Amino acid sequence: MSGQAQLLPGTLDLLILKAVSLGPLHGYGVLLRIGQISGQALLIEQGALYPALFRLVRQGLLKATWGTSENNRRAKFYELTSLGRKRLREEAAGWNRLVTAMASALGAQAEEV
């Protein structure tokens, strides 16, 4: 448990966008990819993924097509739209700013103040 981090609210969408940006994925694939790119540190409840996916499709950030998976099963594949790509850039930049700011805030020493 210690190796895993709690998912902050609102971060799931960003993670999904990032995962899909590396190549079209089906739902289970998204799950595996997030686990892989976070070094298994971020685990997502399986069912919770789908409301997020549908939400992103509805916002026009993802588009979905049915295809055949590597296991030779029918699956719905998601990929980024141009709008999604733009959103990912913005959100990632915003997130990085936040992380830097938080890190410097939390790393502050007494004599620096």
Place this chain on the structure above:
Amino acid sequence: MRILAYFRSLAARFFHRSQIEDDLDEELHSHLEHRADDLERSGLRRSEAERRARIEFGGREGFKEEVRETLGGNFAETLVRDVRYSLRGLRKSRGFTIVAVITLALAIGANAVVFGVLNALILRPLNVPRPESLYTIEHGSDKSLELSYPDYLDLRDRNRSFEGLAAYNNGEAGLDTDGNPSRAFVDEVSGNYFDVFGIRPYLGRFFHASDEHGANSAPFIVLTYAYWHSHFRDDRSVVGRTVHLNKRPFTIIGVAPPRFHGPVLFFSQDFFVPIVSREQEQGQNGLNDRGSPSLLMAIGHLKPGITPAQAMGDLNSIGSWLEKSYPKSDREMRFVLARPSLFGDAAGPGTRAFLTGLMLLASMILLAACANLGSLFAARAADRSREVALRLALGATRARILRGLFTEALLISLMGGAAGLWGSVALLGGLSMWQPVPKYPVHLAVNPDARVYAVALLLTLASGFLLGAVPVRQVLRTDPYQIVKSGSGATGGRRITVRDGLLAVQIAICAVLVTSSMVAVRGLMRSLDSGFGFEPRHAMLLDTDLTMAGYRGDAVPAMQKRMIGAMETIPGVTSVGLIDLPPLASAGDTNPSPVFTGETTDLSPANAAAISATYSVSPEYFRAAGTSILAGRSFTWHDDKNAPRVAVINQEFARKILGSVTNATGRYYKLQDGTRVQVAGMVENGKYGAITEDPLPAMFFPMLQSPSRGTTLVVRSNHDPRQLAAAMRAKLRELDGELPPYIETWSQGMAPVLFASRMATISLGVLGAMGALLAVTGIFGMSAYSLSRRLKELGIRMALGAQRKEVLSAALGRAFKLLAGGSAAGLLLGILASQVLASIVYTATPRDPMVLAGTVLAMALLGLAATWIPARRALSLDPLTLLREE
């Protein structure tokens, strides 16, 4: 853009629902397969892998629901689904649905009817332009509206507050269009009447102030639209036609617009005649007599910017001028302004108070119904706690389940509301057609308008939400694991629950209703039994107006005498009397006039010993009316103009004016004009103006000494009223074929004065019955439910040897306790509330032991009826089957 997309999605969801649903299903399935593939690769058997995959995934339905919500279009679709689901549920428990819908239909219907009447009589303004600034002038002293014509003219010409002041008077006249006079109702109005209301004629023209050039200068008739429609068949050529009114020629000059019938809401007259032509019409005018006050009612629009208070100040300064200028005739000329639609404050406040009270009772009925159904709903929700728990376990959110419950409640309330509204519209329509007093054109125009529909809808929705809100707490507290595990949500049922509270409140409300209806019914019964001072049974009244057939002056008493003679020849008639206006008839007019003791010399109004009801009667009247003569004698035909003036008085008159009841005969008293009158006889007290009045002094004059054109024959006979009426009509036709009579039994003739208490009794009776019905269903529902919840416990008790009595008390003791407590509280409240009734229903007193006993008995019977079925069920329990089943 966003909204457009939402609607597109909504439409798409609506029409391609199943495709998207399949899509989602397939995707989730594909996810599980992929996961299972991975697990299988790690060494699990396929079936085990699939099971693990499903468990890992979590509540599939919950996530699906979440997906649906993110997809938009959810609200409408959920609604459709909820409605469908609720309908299915309701169809399954048909008994519950029917009871609920009927209960609500009755409660909402009652509210719609009462509100419809309230709306029509009080809230809805008159159907004339600018009704809000329309006021009528009322005497401050006795709330009467009548003014003499000279006083009216002074008020009209001297006031600075009204745009114009019109006057009107309701009366009867014989209208003769083609040689066959018929009774018609005429409003004698001032010349400016139509201009003050600001209305335009439908046909022809109206008369105006400029048409008045002194007495009899304007022999014109303006028909109401309804009369023109019914009696002239919409014939446009009537304008300009000459007709005969009481045998005098009048010209029809126009037709008033549809739905205009003057300022009094419930009176629909037939036509309008200028009051300056009164002499020509009625044979006497009295227009110049400032002392005859009961002539006209005045009405007008206040000028813009003038407040009613300013106008009253203005009128009162004219009033004190009148008092100073005409001290003999004008006393107490204080004026107030009143709303015209219900004859000012004479009928207004009473009607208003009663209808408001009725509305309150009706809303209590609705509240009781909601409490009743609310507890049924709660019971249902508790019974379905297993289902609720299952749905929660399967991932349904609590909000979703609550929404389902609200949908169900709203569905039921909408069905009930629709049925109730339908019924009330029919009832209001019937009321509008109904003529409560057949003799007069009285209509209660209570047809529902948009406001009534809106209120019904509002009540429906409100009660729906109220119903739905009752089980909310229960659902919010449901713990799915507990319930699924233990089989039922049963927790120890000893505590006082919200449901019990609701039931107690409801029983109390019902007891209030039952008490007040008992009080009203009993009051009416007693008032019909109590002494009227005459015997209305087996007496027919023949009412005619001799002026309608052209009789004037001395011809009137001569003809009246001949009429009495003719009626006496009808076989089976025991006695015939004549009175100018029978007591307790015609909206309670008693011709009140001041009387003075024999010693009074200054006959100013302030010195009057009393105001006495005044009648003019034939010698045989007391025998025909069944009024007993306690002392002295009745009149003879020799008490005529050449004989000394005599009178017959009642006990109250003797007590008040002569000082004592004994030795009243032979003594003297004085009238306003100084005439000394000797008392010839004394009769019993009676009711004259209203059945609720306190004893009034009354005096009866011989008709030859005090002639009156008002002619009502009282014909006493044990024969069938219908045959008798035909014979009376025939006899009258022999005397004069052109005299239009109105024949009815005396009991029918009392309809106007009994109207209020009858209506009160009927409406309270209906509400009481509804309250009783609600009490029965409420107690039944509650006891049946509590029994079903405790079947297991009772089974065990019986198996352990409990006696039937103990089982019964365990099963239904609580219901009885609630019933007793609620009834006691309700009875107490009812007694307090019924004080109000005393003013409307004569002799209505809630302290009547009959009422108390009746209410207690009624509630006990209701309780027995309601618990009968559950009790039988409790007694027929078979502990063996019961324990096995559980």
